[in-house]
Amino acid sequence: MKPLALLSVSDKTGLLDLARELSTTYNFQLISSGGTAKAIKAAELEVTKVSDYTGAPEILGGRVKTLHPRIHGGILARLDLPEHQQDLNDNAIQPIRIVVVNLYPFEETIAKPNVTLEDAIENIDIGGPTLIRASAKNYKHVAVLSNPSQYAELLEELKANNGETTLEFRKKLAVAAFKHTQSYDTAIAKYLSGDLVSNLESLEEKSTNTLSSSYTLLCNNPKPLRYGENPHQPATWYQVGATPKGWSAAQQLQGKELSFNNLLDLEAARSIIAEFGDDQPAAVIIKHNNPCGVAIGSTIAEAYQKAFEADSTSAFGGIVALNRPIDEETAQLLNKTFLECVVAPACVPSVASILSKKQNLRVLVLSDFHQGSHETVKTIAGGMLVQRSDDESVKPDTWKVVTQKQPTPEQLQELIFAWKVSRHVKSNAIVITKDSTTIGIGAGQMNRVGSAKIALEQAGEKAQGAFLASDGFFPFDDSVRTAAAAGITAIVQPGGSLRDADSIKAADELGLVMVLTGIRHFLH
Numbered sequence: 001m002k003p004l005a006l007l008s009v010s011d012k013t014g015l016l017d018l019a020r021e022l023s024t025t026y027n028f029q030l031i032s033s034g035g036t037a038k039a040i041k042a043a044e045l046e047v048t049k050v051s052d053y054t055g056a057p058e059i060l061g062g063r064v065k066t067l068h069p070r071i072h073g074g075i076l077a078r079l080d081l082p083e084h085q086q087d088l089n090d091n092a093i094q095p096i097r098i099v100v101v102n103l104y105p106f107e108e109t110i111a112k113p114n115v116t117l118e119d120a121i122e123n124i125d126i127g128g129p130t131l132i133r134a135s136a137k138n139y140k141h142v143a144v145l146s147n148p149s150q151y152a153e154l155l156e157e158l159k160a161n162n163g164e165t166t167l168e169f170r171k172k173l174a175v176a177a178f179k180h181t182q183s184y185d186t187a188i189a190k191y192l193s194g195d196l197v198s199n200l201e202s203l204e205e206k207s208t209n210t211l212s213s214s215y216t217l218l219c220n221n222p223k224p225l226r227y228g229e230n231p232h233q234p235a236t237w238y239q240v241g242a243t244p245k246g247w248s249a250a251q252q253l254q255g256k257e258l259s260f261n262n263l264l265d266l267e268a269a270r271s272i273i274a275e276f277g278d279d280q281p282a283a284v285i286i287k288h289n290n291p292c293g294v295a296i297g298s299t300i301a302e303a304y305q306k307a308f309e310a311d312s313t314s315a316f317g318g319i320v321a322l323n324r325p326i327d328e329e330t331a332q333l334l335n336k337t338f339l340e341c342v343v344a345p346a347c348v349p350s351v352a353s354i355l356s357k358k359q360n361l362r363v364l365v366l367s368d369f370h371q372g373s374h375e376t377v378k379t380i381a382g383g384m385l386v387q388r389s390d391d392e393s394v395k396p397d398t399w400k401v402v403t404q405k406q407p408t409p410e411q412l413q414e415l416i417f418a419w420k421v422s423r424h425v426k427s428n429a430i431v432i433t434k435d436s437t438t439i440g441i442g443a444g445q446m447n448r449v450g451s452a453k454i455a456l457e458q459a460g461e462k463a464q465g466a467f468l469a470s471d472g473f474f475p476f477d478d479s480v481r482t483a484a485a486a487g488i489t490a491i492v493q494p495g496g497s498l499r500d501a502d503s504i505k506a507a508d509e510l511g512l513v514m515v516l517t518g519i520r521h522f523l524h
């Protein structure tokens, strides 16, 4: 009697080649569910329909196809146990040696724009995971394939072992199978629980009754990276969810492979550019996850040039993000210095030959800069911290002017610019700007005075008439006095210190404008 191989697949990629090899080269009898059998038959290969083998028709519009004791008995039987053999004989069941299944495309279905709950539910595969789990449980006797990418490996295995599979190989497939059904079920649970929104709502409720009892990140398509932050740290880049989004959907037009640090810096650049929307051309240059230059210009070339000149020393080896397509003028400017990466929503075709002069420069196209994650996740010893991302838009209409001096509309615009940048600088953050360009950035200092000194020193003479944003409140009036002495005109800060009155008094004394946003933007 021929050994049995069961094939039941939604994604029919590679199916016919595999079926042909199994039946003609390795002499398997193929049994398949309706659609799979039809495809195999159409290729003039021999196949038995599951319903013919079991004598039970597919019912409920396909909700029940393979859920039958003749199928699951054949998969789950321990062939080393005489009592199992007896059961097989008594029930005219043949052992099934190879099971090839891939599941209804649940994640692809829910990613569709107007998906209905009905559609989503009908795409929850029941029989498929049951086949996969049963086969994986009985890996000592059954080889289970849960993805077309495994077909070639199976054929090599059969070739190397006279039409058999080794226990080691089957165990490896079983592990992959359980991981697959786990992530499949996680996607379903996430979707049915209201997806991310309800996770975040439950975070906001802060009540243990409403918090999810577990938190799972569903990651796919691992891409090995050369290394992590440093060469001795192995690292992998995973795509979150089944459909490529964000950086997983970005197109790399040229340059070396992306590194771990490139991706972190690109993400920092993306989040700043997203802040400025699409109204005006904006450019940002990132170094070590902090911006070293951010600017708005009348053209994208001008915005880049202003961002570059903001701190040309630090821009060397930087990561650039632009919110307009790269045109020839900008490409020529980009080529003037060593940069690691540049990302833009598009590239004018003629710039390819200009940028290719810098062969190592990674050029990426990201069509949507606004697709950030709504939650951030960090690991700590024995735990994981999850929070809503700091992605709420800046709302200047809620700001309060607390000084006698009021800002002019132009000054308010500049303060908005400074504030938008400051929330993306590691705390303690002080950002000095002028003409919609950063001219001094103090990042990641352990006290705010230190950050202010660094930012003001970098701004130098240009601090005269410039604007200052602070991501957290001023605990004392010292930074206000230092800023005024350097020539700062207006300050935006959250407020909320016990000594706010001291800072406001100093601002009034020194003739500054001070605006309180009422919201803090620490970034660790």
Ligand SMILES: NC(=O)c1ncn([C@@H]2O[C@H](COP(=O)(O)O)[C@@H](O)[C@H]2O)c1NC=O
Residues within 6 Å of the ligand: 008, 009, 010, 011, 032, 033, 034, 035, 036, 037, 062, 063, 064, 065, 066, 067, 101, 102, 103, 104, 124, 125, 126, 127, 128, 129
């Ligand atoms: N209900 C069942 O008994 C069942 N058995 C297998 N499936 C799935 O049906 C699909 C294949 O169907 P077809 O061969 O009819 O194209 C596969 O994705 C497989 O995972 C089933 N469908 C869903 O639960």
